[in-house]
Amino acid sequence: MWWLFIVVGCMPSGQEIPPLCDPRDLDPGEVRIRRIACNDERIEGGDGLRSDWLLENSEVRFVVRDTPSALTRFSAGGSLVDATVVGGTDLLLEAVPLFGEAPLQSASADPSSSEGAVSLVISGEQGVVRYTLRADAPSLEVSGPSAFAVVPRGIADVLGETLDNGTQVLGFDGVIDRTDAGGWVQLSGVD
Numbered sequence: 001m002w003w004l005f006i007v008v009g010c011m012p013s014g015q016e017i018p019p020l021c022d023p024r025d026l027d028p029g030e031v032r033i034r035r036i037a038c039n040d041e042r043i044e045g046g047d048g049l050r051s052d053w054l055l056e057n058s059e060v061r062f063v064v065r066d067t068p069s070a071l072t073r074f075s076a077g078g079s080l081v082d083a084t085v086v087g088g089t090d091l092l093l094e095a096v097p098l099f100g101e102a103p104l105q106s107a108s109a110d111p112s113s114s115e116g117a118v119s120l121v122i123s124g125e126q127g128v129v130r131y132t133l134r135a136d137a138p139s140l141e142v143s144g145p146s147a148f149a150v151v152p153r154g155i156a157d158v159l160g161e162t163l164d165n166g167t168q169v170l171g172f173d174g175v176i177d178r179t180d181a182g183g184w185v186q187l188s189g190v191d
Contacts, residue, residue: 020037020038021037021038021040021041022034022037022041023038023040023041025058025086025087026056026057026058026086027058028058028135028136029058029135029136030057030058030135031055031056031057031113031116031117031118031133031134031135031136032054032055032056032057032113032118033053033054033055033111033112033113033118033119033120033133034053034054035050035051035052035053035054035066036048036049036050036051036052036053036054036063037050038050041054042063042082043061043063043082043084043089043090044084044088044089044090045089045090046063046081046082046084046089046090047063047081047082047090047093047094048063048065048081048082049066051066052064052065052066052081053065053066053109053111053120055118055120055131055133055140056086056133057133057134057135057136057137058086058135058136059085059086059136059137059138060083060084060085060086060133060137060138060139060140061082061083061084061085061086062080062082062083062131062133062140063080063081063082063083064077064078064079064080064081064109064120064122064131065077065078065079065080065081065094066109067107067108067109067122077104077107077109077122078097078104078107078109078122078124078129079094079095079096079097079103080092080094080095080131080140080142080148081093081094081095083095083140085138091152092150092151092152093151093152094149094150094151095148095149095150095151096148096149096150096151097122097129097142097144097145097147097148098145098146098147098148098149099126099127099144099145099146100126100146102126103126103149104122104124104125104126104127104129105124105125105126106124106125107122107123107124108122108123108124109121109122110122110123116134116135117132117133117134117135118132118133119131119132119133127144127145128144129142129143129144129145130142130143130144
């Protein structure tokens with residue numbers, strides 16, 4: 001038995017279908033959040049996959065792992081897996097938000113945008129993480145977790161509260177305590 005499914009539709013006159021894949025660099029003043037729709041939108045050398053969350057503006061790009069998966073530690077998603085300046089390469093393997101010593105479990109994602117900023121809220125049993133990126137800001141604001149387990153990409157050195165690959169630096173503000181755990185670093189008191 002053969003089945004044939006055909007979907008036919010049309011757009012109202014004068015409207016264009018928005019592109020699913022839009023790998024362009026953003027102009028100053030632009031900021032957006034979207035699921036990665038194609039490989040061209042991925043960060044060079046990064047671990048972001050299709051359906052992960054891309055937060056970007058004209059200066060920086062960040063990828064948050066979609067729920068319910070993680071790269072390096074058992075988690076329900078919500079980890080920061082890519083971070084770079086526009087046109088740069090990824091410095092980060094993963095930054096897992098921690099609540100006490102525990103990563104998120106059974107998490108869900110809720111994106112939002114307002115004039116000049118985008119946010120992604122990851123809610124789980126242990127707590128809530130809010131990632132906010134503003135237009136033209138060189139930093140991602142994070143609130144909620146008490147600490148991050150940070151796993152640097154192999155090309156990056158951990159220097160205090162920064163990851164440095166010789167051409168770009170990823171820093172963490174508000175760090176109160178830093179614990180070297182051999183291969184990854186736990187940063188506490190992160191704002």
